[in-house]
Amino acid sequence: MRIxxxxxxxxxxxxxxxxxxxxxxxxxxxxxxxENEAPPSVLWLRxxxxxxxxxxxxxxxxxWLNWVLRLPTSELIGYVQATVRxxxxxxxxxxxxxxxxxxxxxxxxxxxxxxxxxxxxxVTDLSAVLKRDNLRSTRLLxxxxxxxxxxxxxxxxxxxxxxxxxxxxx
Numbered sequence: 001m002r003i004x005x006x007x008x009x010x011x012x013x014x015x016x017x018x019x020x021x022x023x024x025x026x027x028x029x030x031x032x033x034x035e036n037e038a039p040p041s042v043l044w045l046r047x048x049x050x051x052x053x054x055x056x057x058x059x060x061x062x063x064w065l066n067w068v069l070r071l072p073t074s075e076l077i078g079y080v081q082a083t084v085r086x087x088x089x090x091x092x093x094x095x096x097x098x099x100x101x102x103x104x105x106x107x108x109x110x111x112x113x114x115x116x117x118x119x120x121x122x123v124t125d126l127s128a129v130l131k132r133d134n135l136r137s138t139r140l141l142x143x144x145x146x147x148x149x150x151x152x153x154x155x156x157x158x159x160x161x162x163x164x165x166x167x168x169x170x
Contacts, residue, residue, distance in 0.1 A: 026038055
């Protein structure tokens with residue numbers, strides 16, 4: 001994994017040592033309006049990050065790419081991630097602290113990650129799953145060329161009724 005540069009931030013390969021600083025970022029309750037829940041402790045997050053440092057699934061069928069997002073001030077503001085499969089597809093996700101929403105950082109970070117996925121990992125098909133009510137993420141993905149998947153495709157991927165699948169082919 002490489003460090004990836006975006007205009008106003010740097011994507012650093014995520015490691016266990018990022019856990020304490022990222023715990024503070026991921027403790028922002030606004031992040032969880034639509035998704036998941038905050039990590040229960042720094043120790044839990046450190047263990048999770050250590051597992052992800054393997055950079056691949058136990059069966060070797062997936063590559064796990066996780067980057068933390070760092071501003072020039074050295075502050076971490078979130079992460080982007082991709083699960084890359086051998087067929088040229090990748091599932092992506094991203095999280096930013098709410099204080100950085102609406103300022104273009106998510107777009108810069110995701111665009112930088114997508115460029116890295118295409119150039120260095122041969123990814124041509126991208127997917128993202130998000131809550132239907134998450135209009136901020138829907139708009140971001142649409143601006144990045146993603147489109148809503150058909151009901152049939154979503155059903156094949158076991159998408160929950162309150163979620164939607166968005167796809168992009170490069």
